[in-house]
Amino acid sequence: MLTLPSGFAFDYANLYGDGKVTGADIAGIAGRIAAAHAAVGHMRATGEVRGHLSKDGVPEKVLFSQLPYVAAGNLNSPESIRRLKDFGASLRHRTDAVIHFGIGGSYLGNRVLFDAHCGEFWNSRSPEERGGYPELYFSGNNLDPLRTDDLIKHIRAAAAEKTPYRLLLVVVSKSGGTLDTMGSFMVVHEALRQVPGLELSVVAVTDPAGGDKATLLKKLANDSGWPTFAVPDGVGGRFSVFSEVGLVTAACIGFDLDAFLAGARSMDQACLEGDPRTNPALLNAVLKYLAAANHGRNIEIFMPYADRLKAVAEWYVQLLAESLGKRTDRQGREVFYGRTPVVAVGTTDMHAQTQQHQDGARDKVVQFVRVAAWDSDPVIPDAFPSARELTKISSLRMSQALDAALEANAQALAADGRYSAVFHLPHLDAFHLGELLYLLALSVAYEGELADVDAFDQPGVEAYKRIMSPKLAALKQAGR
Ligand code: PA5
Numbered sequence: 001m002l003t004l005p006s007g008f009a010f011d012y013a014n015l016y017g018d019g020k021v022t023g024a025d026i027a028g029i030a031g032r033i034a035a036a037h038a039a040v041g042h043m044r045a046t047g048e049v050r051g052h053l054s055k056d057g058v059p060e061k062v063l064f065s066q067l068p069y070v071a072a073g074n075l076n077s078p079e080s081i082r083r084l085k086d087f088g089a090s091l092r093h094r095t096d097a098v099i100h101f102g103i104g105g106s107y108l109g110n111r112v113l114f115d116a117h118c119g120e121f122w123n124s125r126s127p128e129e130r131g132g133y134p135e136l137y138f139s140g141n142n143l144d145p146l147r148t149d150d151l152i153k154h155i156r157a158a159a160a161e162k163t164p165y166r167l168l169l170v171v172v173s174k175s176g177g178t179l180d181t182m183g184s185f186m187v188v189h190e191a192l193r194q195v196p197g198l199e200l201s202v203v204a205v206t207d208p209a210g211g212d213k214a215t216l217l218k219k220l221a222n223d224s225g226w227p228t229f230a231v232p233d234g235v236g237g238r239f240s241v242f243s244e245v246g247l248v249t250a251a252c253i254g255f256d257l258d259a260f261l262a263g264a265r266s267m268d269q270a271c272l273e274g275d276p277r278t279n280p281a282l283l284n285a286v287l288k289y290l291a292a293a294n295h296g297r298n299i300e301i302f303m304p305y306a307d308r309l310k311a312v313a314e315w316y317v318q319l320l321a322e323s324l325g326k327r328t329d330r331q332g333r334e335v336f337y338g339r340t341p342v343v344a345v346g347t348t349d350m351h352a353q354t355q356q357h358q359d360g361a362r363d364k365v366v367q368f369v370r371v372a373a374w375d376s377d378p379v380i381p382d383a384f385p386s387a388r389e390l391t392k393i394s395s396l397r398m399s400q401a402l403d404a405a406l407e408a409n410a411q412a413l414a415a416d417g418r419y420s421a422v423f424h425l426p427h428l429d430a431f432h433l434g435e436l437l438y439l440l441a442l443s444v445a446y447e448g449e450l451a452d453v454d455a456f457d458q459p460g461v462e463a464y465k466r467i468m469s470p471k472l473a474a475l476k477q478a479g480r
Helices: 023-028 030-046 078-091 108-118 145-161 179-192 216-224 237-242 244-253 257-270 280-295 307-324 354-359 398-415 430-451 461-479
Strands: 009-011 097-101 135-139 165-172 198-206 228-230 299-304 326-328 334-337 340-343 364-373 419-427
Touching: 009 280, 023 030, 023 280, 030 280, 030 430, 078 244, 078 257, 097 145, 097 179, 097 244, 108 135, 108 237, 108 244, 108 307, 108 430, 135 145, 135 179, 135 244, 145 165, 145 179, 145 198, 165 179, 165 244, 179 198, 198 216, 198 244, 228 244, 237 244, 237 257, 237 307, 237 430, 244 257, 257 280, 257 430, 280 419, 280 430, 299 307, 307 340, 307 364, 307 430, 354 398, 364 398, 398 419, 419 430
Parallel strands: 097 135, 097 165, 165 198, 198 228, 299 340, 299 364, 364 419
Antiparallel strands: 009 419, 326 334
């Protein structure tokens, strides 16, 4: 178990040792571990990553590791944080609802912050119960016509109940032209802009470049007078939760963005050493890399035991899939690298996926996430004393039963030589969430180096886009 002073811990007992990843496995790549650590150190200091090119084929810096450090002249500065907080304060007791438009890296981190902080029932709470912060809805994460229409109807109905009804549309797109995001935004904007009593405003979050390089969204914002926040250069979508992309959502819901960045910073500081035994991101990368390369564990099930953390698993799917799912290494040789990420939630998926984890192919690592202390933790009552079987669990706190389920799952897997590990969060809060997300982001940077693949590009997503664009053009032509 590697435990940090904050209480965050990585328990890798079921991933390392006899019959698992061994000391000999690690010794066998000692030189590569040292090189990976040096390369990530260089990335942290300069933003340079060997061989990394932008979508346009030009060298591009990788700057996400600078985001936790708030200082004048940095990507997150005291002024930018102040502006975000002012923005959040301007919504309190004033704005009724926010709709966030974004997809992929412009959505998944935002969803993590929303779920962790707000839970499932935020939008049905009163403004007072929300601390004066607005309701928040997501759109643009799909092109689903029915859900989009449902959302429009829901907002129209709310606006019919309250006048004026103040709605803010937050449109997030680094490229500024993503079909899903912009298509949904246009549908919703058009449907709501003339609803009587509904006051509509828009904020855009996009690449800040101006002039010829301005994104479509940036141009629209300039022409329409919408305020903007920035997706900084050198910060890819899947790493952008620590930038204004994620922090805008944090500001909208009163999530503690200082603590979130402090958690990321604290994890960065905990990951400075080159010894995997003391550096949790390097340790995670080394063990998962070796579990796949030497032991065939090519699937990673990310399984938080907390409903509010399901979105972390979804965020991690993108992080792992886009960062490490690569056809070629940096020498251009075909390697078809990358573990397949899978979303699971405990205890829910113990009643669905665990059969496969326990008895299916031995090709998985199950990565559990445990929350140690809960803000609410009901005791299971002895509600039906005549039902003897049920009295077995009465008087236990729900979290005790949840922990027992996680431990039993890990033990059953281990007893059959199956690999798992646990991230322990002392508490579900902004600080520890910042630690967890940052650890995972830094870990894929290390693993990219170990596997010698570019963890910061995603050329594979261009293939379908090349086919889809002409299809859309043909559809439009046919409709004329
Ligand atoms: O990680 C990525 O680059 C992608 O998932 C993008 O975040 C996603 O495609 C959305 O792109 P954009 O922010 O340009 O709209």
